[in-house]
Amino acid sequence: MDKNNNNSKPTRRDFIYTLTASLGVLGAGASVWPIVSQMNPDSSVKAMSTVEVDISKVDKGKEITVMWRGKPVFIKRRTEDEITKARNISLGELPHPETDKKRVLKDEWLVVVGICTHLGCVPINGKGEYGGWFCPCHGSHYDTSGRIRKGPAPTNLEVPKYKFVGNDKIIIG
Amino acid sequence: MSEYSNKKNEEFSPVHTNKVGGSPYTGVIGWIDNRLPIFRIFKHEYLDFQVPKTLNYFWSFGGILMICLIFLIITGLALGMHYKPSADEAFNSVEKIMRDVNFGWLIRYAHMNLASFFFIAVYLHIFRSLYYGSYKEPRQLMWLLGITIFFLMIATAFLGYTLPWGQMSYWGATVITNLFSAIPLVGEGIVTWLWGDYSVGDAALNRFYVLHWLIAFLIVGIVVFHVIALHIVGSNNPSGIEPKDTRDTVSFSPFTTSKDLVGMLVFILIFVAVMMFAPNYLGHPDNYIPANPMVTPAHIVPEWYFLPFYAILRAIPDKLMGVIAMVSSIAILGLLPWLDFSKVRSSVFRPIWKQCVFLFVLDFFLLMYVGAMPAEGIYLVLGRIGTIYWFAFFIILAPLVSIYEKPLPMPQSINEYMDWKKKGKIKTFNFTG
Numbered sequence: 030m031d032k033n034n035n036n037s038k039p040t041r042r043d044f045i046y047t048l049t050a051s052l053g054v055l056g057a058g059a060s061v062w063p064i065v066s067q068m069n070p071d072s073s074v075k076a077m078s079t080v081e082v083d084i085s086k087v088d089k090g091k092e093i094t095v096m097w098r099g100k101p102v103f104i105k106r107r108t109e110d111e112i113t114k115a116r117n118i119s120l121g122e123l124p125h126p127e128t129d130k131k132r133v134l135k136d137e138w139l140v141v142v143g144i145c146t147h148l149g150c151v152p153i154n155g156k157g158e159y160g161g162w163f164c165p166c167h168g169s170h171y172d173t174s175g176r177i178r179k180g181p182a183p184t185n186l187e188v189p190k191y192k193f194v195g196n197d198k199i200i201i202g
Numbered sequence: 203m204s205e206y207s208n209k210k211n212e213e214f215s216p217v218h219t220n221k222v223g224g225s226p227y228t229g230v231i232g233w234i235d236n237r238l239p240i241f242r243i244f245k246h247e248y249l250d251f252q253v254p255k256t257l258n259y260f261w262s263f264g265g266i267l268m269i270c271l272i273f274l275i276i277t278g279l280a281l282g283m284h285y286k287p288s289a290d291e292a293f294n295s296v297e298k299i300m301r302d303v304n305f306g307w308l309i310r311y312a313h314m315n316l317a318s319f320f321f322i323a324v325y326l327h328i329f330r331s332l333y334y335g336s337y338k339e340p341r342q343l344m345w346l347l348g349i350t351i352f353f354l355m356i357a358t359a360f361l362g363y364t365l366p367w368g369q370m371s372y373w374g375a376t377v378i379t380n381l382f383s384a385i386p387l388v389g390e391g392i393v394t395w396l397w398g399d400y401s402v403g404d405a406a407l408n409r410f411y412v413l414h415w416l417i418a419f420l421i422v423g424i425v426v427f428h429v430i431a432l433h434i435v436g437s438n439n440p441s442g443i444e445p446k447d448t449r450d451t452v453s454f455s456p457f458t459t460s461k462d463l464v465g466m467l468v469f470i471l472i473f474v475a476v477m478m479f480a481p482n483y484l485g486h487p488d489n490y491i492p493a494n495p496m497v498t499p500a501h502i503v504p505e506w507y508f509l510p511f512y513a514i515l516r517a518i519p520d521k522l523m524g525v526i527a528m529v530s531s532i533a534i535l536g537l538l539p540w541l542d543f544s545k546v547r548s549s550v551f552r553p554i555w556k557q558c559v560f561l562f563v564l565d566f567f568l569l570m571y572v573g574a575m576p577a578e579g580i581y582l583v584l585g586r587i588g589t590i591y592w593f594a595f596f597i598i599l600a601p602l603v604s605i606y607e608k609p610l611p612m613p614q615s616i617n618e619y620m621d622w623k624k625k626g627k628i629k630t631f632n633f634t635g
């Protein structure tokens with residue numbers, strides 16, 4: 030295009046081309062970003078991200094389901110038997126090795142997001158081969174610690190961020 | 203050289219910015235056609251256009267697909283005037299369409315069943331192309347455009363199915379959007395972005411509605427390309443032999459148009475019978491239960507037309523690989539023109555490939571059956587066998603058969619083909635070719 034090929038020094042025209050192209054890319058990026066970003070969760074959705082749950086009425090061996098960020102959260106008060114079952118297992122046998130201790134704050138209470146880590150169905154309590162949950166969609170089995178034991182799900186049920194407030198309350202999120 | 207032009211005399215060439223004229227018509231039509239050549243194009247492409255005279259009823263499905271698309275858009279527009287795309291109102295607005303809106307039941311049942319019949323027609327259309335080698339030179343681009351349309355159809359049918367916001371809508375939407383979470387690193391972020399929330403909800407439904415419309419019109423756009431390309435390369439035909447002169451062809455109108463009309467009428471008759479007597483036969487009863495984010499139905503299944511691909515997803519025990527297999531099971535169709543390099547187009551003259559194609563059709567139905575069954579025991583085994591054959595058909599059989607198969611003797615022209623057929627020298631479907 031320019032006649033000074035033999036001269037490797039950039040010309041003023043090269044400078045203009047580069048500047049125009051860079052500004053063009055920048056401008057295109059700046060106009061695409063808002064269009065892409067508007068699809069992410071908005072501030073009102075993000076603001077609703079904690080819930081407080083009263084757990085004083087949950088009996089041993091029972092489970093309640095609460096809604097958090099549009100998803101079910103299982104709060105299970107485990108029996109001694111269920112706790113032992115979750116603990117008497119070597120990590121080597123688990124597809125996604127995690128100790129039960131690491132997954133709970135208090136031994137009795139297991140809190141997990143009730144969304145199968147395969148493709149997002151809600152697993153059914155008390156079903157399946159490991160005494161925990163069974164996902165009806167494509168057959169994933171979870172144990173009494175919410176860990177995946179068999180089936181297509183790649184990881185354990187997610188433990189959300191939560192804390193106890195006194196003995197009767199949990200705040201999730 | 204003028205003061206205002208830097209072109210030297212020998213560089214001049216005349217320009218034709220004003221092309222008014224050339225219409226074969228007179229009067230008002232001629233006046234318009236001289237300025238906007240739509241009538242001329244229509245005459246050239248739809249009245250005088252030459253097509254092989256051997257076309258059988260499998261060639262009616264292109265036109266049938268067109269009719270389906272037009273009526274999907276018309277009924278969709280009518281539904282859109284009453285439907286409310288919000289998680290609180292969607293289900294009730296659809297019930298209102300069914301109970302209160304004048305002819306709402308008819309319009310919705312038409313839209314629902316047209317979606318199913320659209321897929322019936324497209325599967326037959328694709329089978330036609332496979333069996334008669336329509337994907338081969340020079341029609342590769344038509345085949346690729348067709349697969350693009352098929353992908354878009356899948357997308358828009360999936361999005362449409364979420365709109366009534368029943369249990370199947372909700373859980374179908376959850377499972378399918380979660381497929382993206384299989385992508386390493388960015389998967390979760392993409393899913394949240396698609397949802398506009400931390401689960402499928404109001405935000406997702408609203409955008410699904412917008413995209414359901416948009417993609418429907420994108421399909422119209424690609425169909426236009428598909429048809430333009432058809433009018434460049436011309437129709438294939440059951441013999442797979444290219445027509446040489448007008449002894450091998452008939453003009454599109456009235457010959458093809460009247461034959462297509464017969465095909466369409468039969469199709470419409472069957473469609474209307476299903477829509478009127480069994481409007482929910484092809485759907486799932488759970489979709490009349492309002493969406494409940496806390497409970498997944500015991501047995502979720504996609505619409506019947508997605509079952510074969512769903513079976514492939516479930517045949518593979520790994521999440522990411524399952525998703526890859528499902529997407530590639532369709533995308534791989536796009537490679538067929540290059541994987542099958544036999545010079546002979548039509549399976550009529552390809553004794554081995556013909557068997558492979560029939561087995562492929564059986565495999566399609568096997569996978570469809572498996573997709574509707576729970577993913578366990580014998581169904582997992584069958585699903586895996588079906589998946590293996592599906593991919594082997596393209597990757598192994600197509601090239602091997604191209605190399606080793608000995609084609610049957612071929613007639614020299616379309617007329618000779620018809621002659622041989624009449625004498626019983628070649629066996630074909632007796633499908634009025």
Ligand code: HEM
Nearest residue numbers: 274275278279281282285310314317359362363365366418
């Ligand atoms: C490419 C063609 C299209 C296909 C394959 C398709 C497919 C579908 C399907 C499967 C449903 C769910 C039916 C049900 O279970 O109730 C649906 C619903 C709907 N579609 Fe479409 N559609 C198409 C084009 C359109 C167009 C062009 C519009 C609007 C301009 C539209 C508007 C709607 C509306 C408002 C609904 C929700 C009402 C209902 O569920 O009955 N569709 N569509």
Ligand code: FES
Nearest residue numbers: 145147148164167
């Ligand atoms: S969604 Fe739970 S097994 Fe697939």
